[in-house]
Amino acid sequence: MLLYALKRFLTTIPVLWIAITVCFFILRLSPGGPFDGERPLPPAVKQNLEAHYNLDKPLVQQYAIYVGNVLQGDLGPSFTSEDFNVAEQLKLGLPYTIIIGGAAFIIAVLFGILAGIYGALWRNAWPDYVLASIILLGLILPSFLLAPIFQLIFGVELGWLPVGGWGDGELRYIVLPVAVLALPHIARISRLMRGAMIEVLHSNFIRTARSKGLNTGPIVLRHALKPALMPVVSYLGPAAGYLLTGSIVVETIFGLPGIGRYFINAALNRDYGMVLGTVIFYMVLIVMLNLIVDILYAWLDPKVRSQ
Amino acid sequence: MIATIPLLSIRNLHVDFKTHDGLVEAVQGVSCDILPGECLGIVGESGSGKSQTLLAAMGLLHRNGTARGTVDFQGHNLLAMSRNELNQIRGRDISMIFQDPLTSLTPHLKIGTQMREVLKTHQQMSGLVSDAKCLEWLERVRIPLAGQRLRQYPHELSGGMRQRVMIAMAMLCDPKLLIADEPTTALDVTIQAEILDLMDELRRDHGTAIALITHDMGVVARMCDRIQVMRHGVYVEQGSADDIFYRPQHDYTKMLLQAMPRLDGKSASGRQIKPYQTRSEKAEFLTVSDLKVHFQIKNGFFAKPAVLRAVDGVSFDLRPGETIGIVGESGSGKSTLARAVLQLIPPTSGTVTWLGSNLTTLDRQAMKQKREDLQIVFQDPMASLNPSMTIGDSIMEPLRIFRRDATKTDRKLAVAAQMQRVGLEPSMINRYPHELSGGQNQRVGIARATILQPKLVICDEAVSALDVSIQAQILELLGGLQAEFDLSFLFISHDLSVVREISHRIMVMYQGCVVEMADRDDLFRNPQHPYTRQLISAVPIPDPDIEKSRKRLRLKGELSSPLDPMARVRFLPSRMGDEVPYLPKLQERFPGHFVAEHDPLEDLVLDDEPELERDLTPS
Numbered sequence: 001m002l003l004y005a006l007k008r009f010l011t012t013i014p015v016l017w018i019a020i021t022v023c024f025f026i027l028r029l030s031p032g033g034p035f036d037g038e039r040p041l042p043p044a045v046k047q048n049l050e051a052h053y054n055l056d057k058p059l060v061q062q063y064a065i066y067v068g069n070v071l072q073g074d075l076g077p078s079f080t081s082e083d084f085n086v087a088e089q090l091k092l093g094l095p096y097t098i099i100i101g102g103a104a105f106i107i108a109v110l111f112g113i114l115a116g117i118y119g120a121l122w123r124n125a126w127p128d129y130v131l132a133s134i135i136l137l138g139l140i141l142p143s144f145l146l147a148p149i150f151q152l153i154f155g156v157e158l159g160w161l162p163v164g165g166w167g168d169g170e171l172r173y174i175v176l177p178v179a180v181l182a183l184p185h186i187a188r189i190s191r192l193m194r195g196a197m198i199e200v201l202h203s204n205f206i207r208t209a210r211s212k213g214l215n216t217g218p219i220v221l222r223h224a225l226k227p228a229l230m231p232v233v234s235y236l237g238p239a240a241g242y243l244l245t246g247s248i249v250v251e252t253i254f255g256l257p258g259i260g261r262y263f264i265n266a267a268l269n270r271d272y273g274m275v276l277g278t279v280i281f282y283m284v285l286i287v288m289l290n291l292i293v294d295i296l297y298a299w300l301d302p303k304v305r306s307q
Numbered sequence: 308m309i310a311t312i313p314l315l316s317i318r319n320l321h322v323d324f325k326t327h328d329g330l331v332e333a334v335q336g337v338s339c340d341i342l343p344g345e346c347l348g349i350v351g352e353s354g355s356g357k358s359q360t361l362l363a364a365m366g367l368l369h370r371n372g373t374a375r376g377t378v379d380f381q382g383h384n385l386l387a388m389s390r391n392e393l394n395q396i397r398g399r400d401i402s403m404i405f406q407d408p409l410t411s412l413t414p415h416l417k418i419g420t421q422m423r424e425v426l427k428t429h430q431q432m433s434g435l436v437s438d439a440k441c442l443e444w445l446e447r448v449r450i451p452l453a454g455q456r457l458r459q460y461p462h463e464l465s466g467g468m469r470q471r472v473m474i475a476m477a478m479l480c481d482p483k484l485l486i487a488d489e490p491t492t493a494l495d496v497t498i499q500a501e502i503l504d505l506m507d508e509l510r511r512d513h514g515t516a517i518a519l520i521t522h523d524m525g526v527v528a529r530m531c532d533r534i535q536v537m538r539h540g541v542y543v544e545q546g547s548a549d550d551i552f553y554r555p556q557h558d559y560t561k562m563l564l565q566a567m568p569r570l571d572g573k574s575a576s577g578r579q580i581k582p583y584q585t586r587s588e589k590a591e592f593l594t595v596s597d598l599k600v601h602f603q604i605k606n607g608f609f610a611k612p613a614v615l616r617a618v619d620g621v622s623f624d625l626r627p628g629e630t631i632g633i634v635g636e637s638g639s640g641k642s643t644l645a646r647a648v649l650q651l652i653p654p655t656s657g658t659v660t661w662l663g664s665n666l667t668t669l670d671r672q673a674m675k676q677k678r679e680d681l682q683i684v685f686q687d688p689m690a691s692l693n694p695s696m697t698i699g700d701s702i703m704e705p706l707r708i709f710r711r712d713a714t715k716t717d718r719k720l721a722v723a724a725q726m727q728r729v730g731l732e733p734s735m736i737n738r739y740p741h742e743l744s745g746g747q748n749q750r751v752g753i754a755r756a757t758i759l760q761p762k763l764v765i766c767d768e769a770v771s772a773l774d775v776s777i778q779a780q781i782l783e784l785l786g787g788l789q790a791e792f793d794l795s796f797l798f799i800s801h802d803l804s805v806v807r808e809i810s811h812r813i814m815v816m817y818q819g820c821v822v823e824m825a826d827r828d829d830l831f832r833n834p835q836h837p838y839t840r841q842l843i844s845a846v847p848i849p850d851p852d853i854e855k856s857r858k859r860l861r862l863k864g865e866l867s868s869p870l871d872p873m874a875r876v877r878f879l880p881s882r883m884g885d886e887v888p889y890l891p892k893l894q895e896r897f898p899g900h901f902v903a904e905h906d907p908l909e910d911l912v913l914d915d916e917p918e919l920e921r922d923l924t925p926s
Contacts, residue, residue: 202369208405209413211403212425213429216390222416
């Protein structure tokens with residue numbers, strides 16, 4: 001098991017390297033630079049700036065410098081902010097993103113799985129249909145639509161919750177963004193879970209378990225849950241990715257000071273350093289989450305382990 | 308005999324399934340009794356409702372199924388019970404074992420966990436007492452290293468071991484009735500023989516009644532006191548084993564008995580294959596010499612890859628119009644051999660000479676041309692047809708590749724003629740595989756393989772998935788095609804009785820090697836190799852008198868892994884100590900009768916000591 005984890009870990013290194021390389025060159029190849037404002041800078045100033053940020057060197061050399069810095073954990077300077085480099089800006093935004101994203105993730109997994117099991121056990125009865133309709137709603141409404149709807153209903157009309165901002169990090173400020181972020185994933189996870197659970201409940205070993213005289217509780221929890229979780233677990237990696245990208249939209253709409261907002265600002269200002277740094281950070285996060293998913297998989301299925 | 312009170316009595320049981328195509332009445336009012344300590348056989352072909360009857364009694368129907376009638380067990384109607392009441396009885400008084408022991412055990416739970424939960428549920432037993440009881444039963448079903456097994460997962464055991472675990476688990480609470488649903492269908496014959504012996508023993512020692520659901524008349528003859536013959540949801544005939552086998556009344560029973568191929572050659576059908584006579588005197592046809600297919604098995608990241616010798620030096624020659632039957636148990640390499648002959652798997656070494664040219668050295672394009680004369684029919688007819696193509700298109704496909712110049716109408720006519728030849732209505736040309744039965748789909752497979760009038764057709768377990776009555780028809784069809792076109796067959800099967808029906812010569816394989824090869828009658832009349840003799844003695848014969856008095860040959864040694872280089876000298880233990888693993892050589896003991904070297908049979912027969920079957924761990 002440990003060997004398996006180590007092996008999987010080693011395979012993430014080339015993945016990350018390729019991703020960094022591709023992002024670096026794509027960003028550099030896109031037209032325009034951080035200092036091409038509406039008002040052109042005096043050439044001497046621009047030259048000085050470019051020399052300061054190594055932008056005057058050949059592209060390959062810039063790449064070598066950048067990769068070297070990344071290996072030392074330095075994501076480089078931000079071209080628009082003198083006071084904070086990329087890593088420091090990420091550090092500032094990180095707690096907010098982690099709280100919102102993490103809470104949404106946990107809630108999505110928990111509610112998704114429970115709703116899925118419930119739907120499977122009561123399949124084609126009215127609770128299943130009600131659940132299915134709510135889920136469908138969560139699937140079809142994109143978060144940039146869902147967010148203003150929630151703001152309107154719970155913030156403006158009912159006045160229960162603030163429409164935006166972080167406040168002092170009180171719960172009532174977090175509820176709406178987390179709900180908007182989690183809802184589509186609750187929907188997807190519960191559908192995956194329901195389908196997988198129904199399939200597993202039809203399998204031969206469940207028939208054996210029933211023939212042994214076990215009650216529904218142990219059958220579902222001990223025999224059916226683990227294999228039914230497999231498709232859900234394999235969705236968790238991509239889900240984490242969606243949550244991160246989703247958090248960009250949600251943080252912007254709710255005016256939260258997370259990484260997503262820095263990212264949007266950086267993109268609008270052509271701050272390569274910041275954009276690239278954020279992308280790399282997201283990538284590492286997603287790759288690591290996928291790694292955890294693979295290890296979870298091995299835990300769920302003894303056959304994966306022995307291969 | 309004293310009239311005994313039945314243990315389980317089923318009265319007027321109906322089982323209906325709600326499906327998209329409307330209501331399916333799977334069981335239509337059947338009644339039967341199971342007496343304490345007896346073995347009742349319920350036989351029938353697929354779809355007869357034989358399993359559903361007892362699944363309904365156990366409350367194990369699918370959600371879309373409903374059962375009506377009464378199933379009386381010790382004064383209680385099982386069908387009227389709540390799920391909680393039923394759970395008191397299931398697993399304690401009545402338990403079940405199923406066909407496929409791999410999928411019937413929960414894959415992610417250890418054997419011990421799955422066994423202990425039965426004791427916990429029914430006898431509130433846990434801890435050491437429970438462990439001891441599980442161990443006791445694993446040992447009673449003769450599982451070696453029982454203590455270790457408790458901590459293993461199902462996929463770490465071989466098929467036979469898994470079924471033993473199922474039986475041990477079912478017997479934990481000393482049930483009064485054991486329902487066995489095709490318990491040996493997925494197993495090799497030698498393993499089947501052991502499992503049947505075990506079940507018989509349990510019945511004698513514990514007085515457990517057994518309801519045995521099976522399609523195999525041989526198994527029934529071996530095990531059962533009374534028999535119910537089922538067809539289309541009703542019992543067509545019931546009676547003692549003797550009545551059913553020697554005085555069958557119903558036409559269906561007679562048909563079943565006739566269709567069943569028999570190892571002792573007394574098939575009632577009188578189906579005879581034409582004795583082999585060569586029409587063309589061409590010596591050069593198919594010659595396989597010293598063919599080897601080895602696979603590298605990677606066992607982890609850093610481990611040195613092991614070599615799996617799937618086929619290890621097989622030589623034979625096939626004559627035009629001849630059928631060679633290739634028999635062997637799972638893992639013997641018979642399918643790999645077939646694929647290597649057709650170059651569907653590249654052989655590691657050796658040659659395949661077809662009409663004078665060596666196929667192993669041809670390039671892709673040249674090989675493609677040869678395929679016109681070399682065809683194959685696979686085991687699972689449904690899975691080997693493209694589900695999105697009509698059967699007409701499937702049959703026509705070879706024509707599209709090899710008869711480029713033919714017009715569309717010509718091809719259509721050829722397909723229609725071919726369909727008629729294999730017994731399919733030409734009007735079904737636009738149907739899809741899922742609309743046809745298994746037998747019809749296999750006819751499609753055969754039509755496709757023979758439409759180009761090839762010279763050689765390989766049948767890889769071509770009738771194994773079919774009911775006996777369909778099986779008989781397909782064998783008939785193959786025989787007819789051979790007579791008409793002077794076809795040669797390589798007929799691969801695990802079923803000795805079927806191979807006997809159709810082959811001129813028979814080759815017995817064990818662990819990638821040929822252990823015996825002879826004319827059909829010589830092989831069955833005078834089997835030489837201990838393994839052949841063991842196989843023959845393990846196959847049940849559908850005749851209770853013969854079957855119950857036969858003595859089974861049990862050999863020493865273990866079914867070893869094909870990864871083990873010593874596997875090949877299992878029947879030559881005197882060479883076990885050799886430094887370099889010895890490869891037993893084929894010797895011509897009688898004219899045309901080849902036997903691999905082996906030690907005298909007396910040295911190999913198992914006395915009554917507990918057998919040592921080591922596990923064949925799939926890796």
